[in-house]
Amino acid sequence: DGGITQSPKYLFRKEGQNVTLSCEQNLNHDAMYWYRQDPGQGLRLIYYSQIVNDFQKGDIAEGYSVSREKKESFPLTVTSAQKNPTAFYLCASSKLASGATQYFGPGTRLTVL
Amino acid sequence: RKEVEQDPGPFNVPEGATVAFNCTYSNSASQSFFWYRQDCRKEPKLLMSVYSSGNEDGRFTAQLNRASQYISLLIRDSKLSDSATYLCVVNPKSDSWGKLQFGAGTQVVVTP
Numbered sequence: 001d002g003g004i005t006q007s008p009k010y011l012f013r014k015e016g017q018n019v020t021l022s023c024e025q026n027l028n029h030d031a032m033y034w035y036r037q038d039p040g041q042g043l044r045l046i047y048y049s050q051i052v053n054d055f056q057k058g059d060i061a062e063g064y065s066v067s068r069e070k071k072e073s074f075p076l077t078v079t080s081a082q083k084n085p086t087a088f089y090l091c092a093s094s095k096l097a098s099g100a101t102q103y104f105g106p107g108t109r110l111t112v113l
Numbered sequence: 114r115k116e117v118e119q120d121p122g123p124f125n126v127p128e129g130a131t132v133a134f135n136c137t138y139s140n141s142a143s144q145s146f147f148w149y150r151q152d153c154r155k156e157p158k159l160l161m162s163v164y165s166s167g168n169e170d171g172r173f174t175a176q177l178n179r180a181s182q183y184i185s186l187l188i189r190d191s192k193l194s195d196s197a198t199y200l201c202v203v204n205p206k207s208d209s210w211g212k213l214q215f216g217a218g219t220q221v222v223v224t225p
Binding site: 041044045088102104105107 | 115117121147154155156157158159162200212213214215216217218
């Protein structure tokens with residue numbers, strides 16, 4: 001099956017801890033994205049990557065870090081510097097073309113205790 | 114002003130009825146438009162792209178009005194399974210792959 005996987009589905013973190021969310025895709029897409037979704041708000045872009053070993057900050061990158069060592073993988077680390085990390089995190093991928101459809105993984109729901 | 118605005122609803126629709134709702138966008142240069150469907154606590158899934166001439170996919174019809182900068186989604190013969198939040202998504206640039214802009218969603222509840 002082709003698609004995007006995210007793990008874990010649910011994650012609980014204590015304040016002051018860093019956590020890493022996994023995102024893997026086997027769609028052979030060049031571009032990958034991380035979004036955050038909060039109740040009553042649209043998805044907000046955290047980081048995106050168009051090619052291996054390169055990535056750019058989105059609109060709300062503070063307190064987050066990413067890496068893109070492989071085309072298939074784009075893990076997101078939520079650091080202790082992120083002030084309000086409790087949210088639904090969505091990873092997406094797309095072909096590298098203007099207006100390309102983005103396909104989403106099932107998401108990780110992060111709760112800070 | 115938000116870049117993409119939607120009426121949050123909920124739109125309560127009797128089964129079999131028609132429902133329609135709009136989404137407005139602020140960037141007049143926007144080139145690509147999409148409707149995504151998101152079920153509760155799930156990921157968004159592409160429902161349909163929106164083309165300049167308008168397009169239909171089964172019971173779903175999408176329209177684009179560039180002059181007034183809005184897109185619309187109409188659902189005919191609503192099914193219980195149509196209950197979801199519908200996200201309006203806009204690609205604001207034509208000269209690059211573009212960073213999508215997401216509306217907060219319109220909730221539709223289809224009742225028996």
